[in-house]
Amino acid sequence: MAGKPAPRPDAAGALALPRPTGPHRVGVTALHLVDRSRPDPWVPERKVRELMVSIWYPARTPKGERAPYMTAEEAELLLKGQGVEVPGEVLSRTRTNAVAGATPRGRRGSLPLVVLSPGFGMPRSSLTALAEDLASRGYVVAGVDHTHEAPVTFPDGRTAPCAACAVEDDPRFGERSTRARAADVSFVLDRLTGKDPAWKHAGLIDPSRIGMAGHSIGGNSATHTMLTDPRVRAGVNMDGSFWIPIPDTGLARPFLLLGAGQEVKDPTWPRDWANLTGWRRWATVKGAGHGSFTDYAPLLAGLLGDEETFGTLSGARSLEITRTYVAAFFDLHLRGRAQPLLDRPSHRYPEVALRR
Template sequence: MSKTPRRRSAALTILSTALVLALAGPAAAVTGTPSATAAAAAAAHGTTGVPVPAPTVHRPVGTSSAHLVDPSRTEPWRPDGTAARELMVTFWYPAVRAHGPRPPYLSPELSEIFYRTTEPSTVRVNAVTGARPAPGRHPLVLLSPGYGMSRTSLTALGEELAARGYAVAAVDHTHETWVQFPDGRVEGCLSCGHENEPDFGERSSRIRAADLRFVLDRITAPGGGPVRGLTVDASRVAAAGHSLGGAGSLEAMRQDPRIKAAANLDGTVFIPPGDAGGRPVLLFSAALGGSEAATRNWEDTWSPLTGPRYWVDLPAAGHLSFSDSHWVVDDLGLRDRYTPQELLEAFGTAAGDRALAATRAYLGAFLDRHLRGRAAPLLDRPSPAFPEVRFAK
């Protein structure tokens, strides 16, 4: 079994020079507060930049972010092990209205870190900050981003699922990426430089599973969760993630019977889920993982599954095609910042809008079938709507 996130080095090069440099050695935390100029620029950009691709379902979507602290766990990536585990979480959910202020997609500081430019801070999101949640009990989807990536890299997917009627919680796994907290403090990627250690994948998968389970605890706590007025149905919960986030999602389901289904978007599996307790699993790969070793990793994951299982593949895609990075680079005209080889390994030959459409459609169908009991013929046979998608199994 591969011990490093597949296609990680080339794929992460597309994100930022800072991250690539961090891979050569441990990254220190960066502290400070956003400058007034940067904050003003972000506010101005929020009304002028390219939009996040609109959800395919026309329904109001609300959003909010929360800073959560788990006092029961010490920070796993800090050598002294003294600080409590801190997380930032973005929520998307069905809302009553579509009018109101919208949050920035990324701050200028994080835009520089992840994309080498402040341009992504100009992207306009669709969700409304603090919008009143729609009434009813909503199924919940926990989202985990790829290694070194922000929770905002799943914004287009999160907004889509919220428009479909799901409550969505996307988690930043602190010190596996750069995270900005409400006071402006930016915590760095302390795990960077350790990802080639033999137990890194297993360790990170367990940390991510613990993060997701803690967020689930907070959302379903008596008296209400972090989003006022939002009610989730604790009997209908799924976890989904991109890359290492997919591995963490499978591990969270393996550990926690509250999680009824899990989806892995092009992530190497470090802790096999076994039969997954008979629960549904979706595997969605890019070019079968990009290597024979990656394909074998998923074959080993696939074979023991005893419940509903689906393995679909997007042959023309790259490892980052399941995240916002693909359409962000396309729509903001950032391709000239990277080499042709970097672009090929990160995005393949697929167009960002098509990769996003396929990701939304197949993950949405999987969740609709297994959390809501709805028909989802897309999962049963090739579709003329997505001729580029094939069934690997």
């Protein structure tokens, strides 16, 4: 089934993210968090670990400006690091749907939380379209920038480069990144659900309903975080290799594999599938590429024409499938809402093959 055409620039000439599909408006705020208990794993002379986190959430009818997508410097460094010859402002000026600082809606302890971990070399903004959609459906979403694995700009204007890119070819890189990311996520959960929360509206979060989804190496970070932090009840791996195998003792909490032909390309998926001992699904998206699960599919695929990265499926269709299946998974496991979509093939989404 053909997808909709990729989004075109808006009236001001900027690219625009597709609108969220849920019933709520969306707000967003950014948090600068400092973990003083450990040094930076990639720049150890920095004795603290600094993180930038975006919090998306359902909002009351918001008044205000839409949040910026990313800084111009982040965009320049990101595109240069990916070998993409597109001016940084093309990406940094992308029009989002969330209003910065909008008033949240919801009762105390009523909203489930989903943490998003981006792929290596990609900032937290690369999963904005998914985050906005989940927020519009009634979730709080925390997108984490894993500092020095992608360009990150801090409130004082500093932009930290991708220091880890220099050691990406090290055989232990995948394991190092996965462990560092799991520690990042646990720290973020501490700061959102602990006694002294970093977000003034954190009381809206239900700490008993926490999920995590990650793209690429962020997907392995989801399983490893679940194995090391029992607060995360359900997880999604979007097209990521398992750099740290799931142990033979298994992972008994719900997990979704959402990938692009991984049964052929990645031997770690069938290996670790056997050790997913709880509710599990393996969804393969025909025509998708590794980048199809990020914002860059609808934003850049049409400009770059890169089938190796984005596959042959349209960016709009890739995003629709990603949003739909990830939301269905969390609706089932964090809200207890039946999801027949996850039990059988769908006529609406014939590109998706399901394995149970």
